[in-house]
Amino acid sequence: xxxxxxxxxxxxxxxxxxxxxxxxxxxxxxxxxxxxxxxxxxxxxxxxxxxxxxxxxxxxxxxxxxxxxxxxxxxxxxxxxxxxxxxxxxxxxxxxxxxxxxxxxxxxxxxxxxxxxxxxxxxxxxxxxxxxxxxxxxxxxxxxxxxxxxxxxxxxxxxxxxxxxxxxxxxxxxxxxxxxxxxxxxxxxxxxxxxxxxxxxxxxxxxxxxxxxxxxxxxxxxxxxxxxxxxxxxxxxxxxxxxxxxxxxxxxxxxxxxxxxxxxxxxxxxxxxxxxxxxxxxxxxxxxxxxxxxxxxxxxxxxxxxxxxxxxxxxxxxxxxxxxx
Amino acid sequence: xxxxxxxxxxxxxxxxxxxxxxxxxxxxxxxxxxxxxxxxxxxxxxxxxxxxxxxxxxxxxxxxxxxxxxxxxxxxxxxxxxxxxxxxxxxxxxxxxxxxxxxxxxxxxxxxxxxxxxxxxxxxxxxxxxxxxxxxxxxxxxxxxxxxxxxxxxxxxxxxxxxxxxxxxxxxxxxxxxxxxxxxxxxxxxxxxxxxxxxxxxxxxxxxxxxxxxxxxxxxxxxxxxxxxxxxxxxxxxxxxxxxxxxxxxxxxxxxxxxxxxxxxxxxxxxxxxxxxxxxxxxxxxxxxxxxxxxxxxxxxxxxxxxxxxx
Numbered sequence: 001x002x003x004x005x006x007x008x009x010x011x012x013x014x015x016x017x018x019x020x021x022x023x024x025x026x027x028x029x030x031x032x033x034x035x036x037x038x039x040x041x042x043x044x045x046x047x048x049x050x051x052x053x054x055x056x057x058x059x060x061x062x063x064x065x066x067x068x069x070x071x072x073x074x075x076x077x078x079x080x081x082x083x084x085x086x087x088x089x090x091x092x093x094x095x096x097x098x099x100x101x102x103x104x105x106x107x108x109x110x111x112x113x114x115x116x117x118x119x120x121x122x123x124x125x126x127x128x129x130x131x132x133x134x135x136x137x138x139x140x141x142x143x144x145x146x147x148x149x150x151x152x153x154x155x156x157x158x159x160x161x162x163x164x165x166x167x168x169x170x171x172x173x174x175x176x177x178x179x180x181x182x183x184x185x186x187x188x189x190x191x192x193x194x195x196x197x198x199x200x201x202x203x204x205x206x207x208x209x210x211x212x213x214x215x216x217x218x219x220x221x222x223x224x225x226x227x228x229x230x231x232x233x234x235x236x237x238x239x240x241x242x243x244x245x246x247x248x249x250x251x252x253x254x255x256x257x258x259x260x261x262x263x264x265x266x267x268x269x270x271x272x273x274x275x276x277x278x279x280x281x282x283x284x285x286x287x288x289x290x291x292x293x294x295x296x297x298x299x300x301x302x303x304x305x306x307x308x309x310x311x312x313x314x315x316x317x318x319x320x321x322x323x324x325x
Numbered sequence: 326x327x328x329x330x331x332x333x334x335x336x337x338x339x340x341x342x343x344x345x346x347x348x349x350x351x352x353x354x355x356x357x358x359x360x361x362x363x364x365x366x367x368x369x370x371x372x373x374x375x376x377x378x379x380x381x382x383x384x385x386x387x388x389x390x391x392x393x394x395x396x397x398x399x400x401x402x403x404x405x406x407x408x409x410x411x412x413x414x415x416x417x418x419x420x421x422x423x424x425x426x427x428x429x430x431x432x433x434x435x436x437x438x439x440x441x442x443x444x445x446x447x448x449x450x451x452x453x454x455x456x457x458x459x460x461x462x463x464x465x466x467x468x469x470x471x472x473x474x475x476x477x478x479x480x481x482x483x484x485x486x487x488x489x490x491x492x493x494x495x496x497x498x499x500x501x502x503x504x505x506x507x508x509x510x511x512x513x514x515x516x517x518x519x520x521x522x523x524x525x526x527x528x529x530x531x532x533x534x535x536x537x538x539x540x541x542x543x544x545x546x547x548x549x550x551x552x553x554x555x556x557x558x559x560x561x562x563x564x565x566x567x568x569x570x571x572x573x574x575x576x577x578x579x580x581x582x583x584x585x586x587x588x589x590x591x592x593x594x595x596x597x598x599x600x601x602x603x604x605x606x607x608x609x610x611x612x613x614x615x616x617x618x619x620x621x622x623x624x625x626x627x628x629x630x631x632x633x634x635x636x
Binding site for chain 1: 330334348434443448449453522551563588592615
């Protein structure tokens with residue numbers, strides 16, 4: 001993989017001025033290019049370090065344990081107090097819901113694409129569909145979600161008042177967010193399945209296993225690290241999404257349950273997530289509480305960081321399982 | 326069984342196009358092609374559309390979206406151009422030239438930055454970049470020169486482009502460096518064996534072989550930039566102003582509001598019918614451009630694939 005220690009053969013000695021064993025000097029353009037690559041590389045490092053350090057400082061300054069256990073309070077004059085317990089729980093809830101939808105669907109599509117893929121025309125269409133879903137702005141997905149969940153057929157999934165369905169609920173947001181995670185799950189699982197060499201499949205067939213049994217008992221367990229990677233990358237995107245939350249989860253900071261069944265009512269009701277909490281408390285939002293925005297952003301960053309470490313561990317495990325000798 | 330599920334997802338995508346465009350149709354059919362033209366202020370048009378929804382008279386649909394489209398083009402074009410050049414060099418640096426310990430740190434950092442939520446970047450913009458631009462870079466004289474037309478307070482095109490660049494560059498870098506790593510070693514070594522120096526080898530063999538991946542990464546990043554609503558609405562200001570290149574360098578610090586951010590700004594008015602159709606029309610424009618973007622990426626990749634590396 002690494003290219004630093006490439007065996008560079010000494011160039012053939014040219015007659016004339018140059019001493020033996022000395023490589024010809026680089027042209028100016030090459031030197032400029034190399035210099036630019038170094039400069040931009042170091043600049044990139046600097047920006048990355050600056051962002052991380054900035055949020056570390058702000059996080060240490062503003063994160064208080066009390067923020068995690070109290071709910072947002074909106075006082076009469078518009079400023080908000082309290083912590084972000086409900087948004088934090090909302091983030092986990094909505095991510096869990098999105099993954100519950102995206103994982104089975106994504107894995108099935110990936111299995112179909114890599115193991116079956118007949119008819120070929122449908123496979124090609126499905127491939128470009130997944131690619132296109134990855135490119136659709138989440139705000140458009142959100143507006144499509146409003147259309148879907150306002151429909152009377154799906155109205156029971158979200159809160160309604162006097163027969164008017166608003167199409168805003170954890171169900172709606174979770175389902176639409178699963179579309180955000182879906183392409184990442186499909187691409188990763190598919191890459192994992194395609195990395196399994198054919199002799200593994202053939203060995204399984206030779207033992208008399210059917211195609212479905214092979215997929216379930218042999219291929220999917222072998223591809224587990226890539227499933228995990230896909231799931232975590234997808235969850236990262238879901239956690240970071242704001243537009244769908246603003247549109248489909250409603251403009252409240254706390255859980256507003258609809259109905260009285262314990263869990264179901266929360267899922268049918270509206271709520272918020274950390275990203276919306278940050279948006280709300282930024283100077284451009286209604287709350288305008290910078291310290292709370294910073295604290296919530298810091299918590300978000302920590303969650304994303306944890307997911308990234310998870311992805312790293314998963315890929316390392318996948319590398320240990322390399323099939324090719 | 327699995328095939329049926331795949332068909333369902335394909336149908337969902339087609340349904341999305343159908344539903345959104347159906348819902349957007351009144352706005353398009355009232356305006357015709359002038360929907361995309363310029364003329365008048367978008368904000369006052371939207372106000373009129375909104376008011377007509379609450380009164381009993383005929384709904385008003387007159388809408389000229391050019392300032393929003395122009396803002397989108399400037400933001401996306403600017404940030405993608407800057408991010409592409411920077412990311413290409415950064416990716417080459419990470420894959421070929423960075424010292425080993427640095428690379429081991431950089432690779433996870435790139436992935437982390439690529440998955441940082443966009444509101445967090447927006448927060449950096451709103452607390453650091455916007456006040457800096459507003460207080461230090463924009464002089465009182467230039468603020469006074471456009472007084473009465475638009476307020477220059479730091480919420481600007483430049484802030485949006487910079488933050489958007491920082492947001493999409495890690496996505497590009499991670500895709501690009503995957504592509505560069507997938508270039509067959511033998512090709513590079515053959516070039517080095519011919520006595521060609523390392524930079525030229527990477528540039529002429531590595532980058533050229535990775536071209537399909539470069540296209541794929543750029544398409545991905547452009548889609549992100551196009552659809553970024555919340556972060557842009559945080560740093561680019563709240564008025565829909567079309568920055569005018571004739572204004573000299575003030576052009577860069579003029580506020581703007583692209584298509585996606587406009588939807589977020591007026592999302593609370595979704596319940597009044599004419600407003601709703603207008604917002605869906607904006608969404609339809611975004612949807613169709615995203616579709617064309619991914620089609621364009623596919624088409625651009627075809628001729629490059631013959632010698633391309635896969636990643």
